[in-house]
Amino acid sequence: MDLNELKSTWDQSGGRxxxxxxxxxxxxxxxxxxxxxxKVKLIIETILLVAFLSVYYDILDGGNKPLWLNYTLIIxxxxxIGNNISGYLTLLNPVQGDNITTSLKNLKLKxxxxxxxxxxxxxxxxxxxxxxxxxxxxxxxxxYALLAGMILTLGIMTYLxxxxxxxxxxxxxxxxxxxxxxxx
Amino acid sequence: MEKAFLKMVDEHQRIIYQVCRMYRDTRExxxxxxxxxxxxxxxxxxxxxxxxxxxxxxxxIALSTSIATFRKKSLPLDFHxxxxxxxxxxxxxxxxxxxxxxxxxxxxxxTAERAIISLYLEDYSYREIAEITGFSENNVxxxxxxxxxxxxxxxx
Numbered sequence: 001m002d003l004n005e006l007k008s009t010w011d012q013s014g015g016r017x018x019x020x021x022x023x024x025x026x027x028x029x030x031x032x033x034x035x036x037x038x039k040v041k042l043i044i045e046t047i048l049l050v051a052f053l054s055v056y057y058d059i060l061d062g063g064n065k066p067l068w069l070n071y072t073l074i075i076x077x078x079x080x081i082g083n084n085i086s087g088y089l090t091l092l093n094p095v096q097g098d099n100i101t102t103s104l105k106n107l108k109l110k111x112x113x114x115x116x117x118x119x120x121x122x123x124x125x126x127x128x129x130x131x132x133x134x135x136x137x138x139x140x141x142x143x144y145a146l147l148a149g150m151i152l153t154l155g156i157m158t159y160l161x162x163x164x165x166x167x168x169x170x171x172x173x174x175x176x177x178x179x180x181x182x183x184x
Numbered sequence: 185m186e187k188a189f190l191k192m193v194d195e196h197q198r199i200i201y202q203v204c205r206m207y208r209d210t211r212e213x214x215x216x217x218x219x220x221x222x223x224x225x226x227x228x229x230x231x232x233x234x235x236x237x238x239x240x241x242x243x244x245i246a247l248s249t250s251i252a253t254f255r256k257k258s259l260p261l262d263f264h265x266x267x268x269x270x271x272x273x274x275x276x277x278x279x280x281x282x283x284x285x286x287x288x289x290x291x292x293x294x295t296a297e298r299a300i301i302s303l304y305l306e307d308y309s310y311r312e313i314a315e316i317t318g319f320s321e322n323n324v325x326x327x328x329x330x331x332x333x334x335x336x337x338x339x340x
Binding site: 009027168174184 | 315340
């Protein structure tokens with residue numbers, strides 16, 4: 001195949017034409033292959049965390065814990081929720097500039113920020129929660145085991161969050177490099 | 185507004201199809217990307233100001249979306265300098281042989297090269313390609329010559 005043939009093959013290539021109703025279906029977020037699920041997950045997580053925030057003080061004896069710990073727990077939880085929302089919005093808006101090179105550069109910066117913030121927010125929220133649950137509590141072997149389980153879960157969750165954002169960032173980093181090299 | 189949008193995408197959906205075929209290997213991934221591009225076009229449509237051609241705007245969004253959206257990890261590729269005539273494992277059977285061969289060749293280019301050559305094949309000027317990609321016009325010219333040489337060696 002020479003380049004003329006390539007050009008004519010390109011001009012003739014085309015797939016099955018989609019109907020306007022199919023196209024309209026594709027414009028709805030609930031039908032999106034990934035974002036629909038991500039949105040539901042975000043809403044459920046946020047509702048659960050906000051519900052916890054509104055009842056934790058009474059259920060977990062917030063009055064018996066130091067004020068700074070109450071504030072740390074609330075702020076870290078809000079940071080966690082904020083980061084989740086920011087992550088979702090980034091996935092929702094992958095086009096971030098007037099041309100492809102700028103768009104990739106901006107997206108890469110956002111992903112790097114999200115990577116750092118997701119690790120920091122998961123870690124701080126987890127530590128604040130653990131401190132809150134273990135402070136002023138008589139620890140029995142059973143409670144120690146429970147605490148160890150929670151620490152392990154926290155570690156795994158932080159690691160998974162880190163891995164997810166790192167893999168997204170690496171994908172964009174590779175393409176951004178190719179575009180930067182071509183632009184240089 | 186929705187009617188105008190659907191009419192526009194309907195008329196230009198070949199652009200989306202070609203970009204999907206260039207940036208994704210499997211039919212399933214191509215369909216997912218098609219949907220993602222339509223979704224991103226719909227979101228960006230209110231800010232489309234008619235300063236550029238509709239097709240130019242569509243190309244910019246479609247290419248940016250293809251490159252910036254996250255895909256499942258695929259198995260590592262074995263790169264061959266020449267593509268055997270009858271070996272197109274990722275393409276499905278109902279696609280013409282020449283077309284399958286062309287897309288296999290285009291997918292062996294890097295992401296930036298794919299964007300440039302698709303715009304070139306669509307007869308965009310160097311200036312328009314530079315505007316969409318963010319490269320200088322000189323770079324576009326140099327790149328196109330390199331890509332042509334690369335494609336010749338892959339396809340022959």
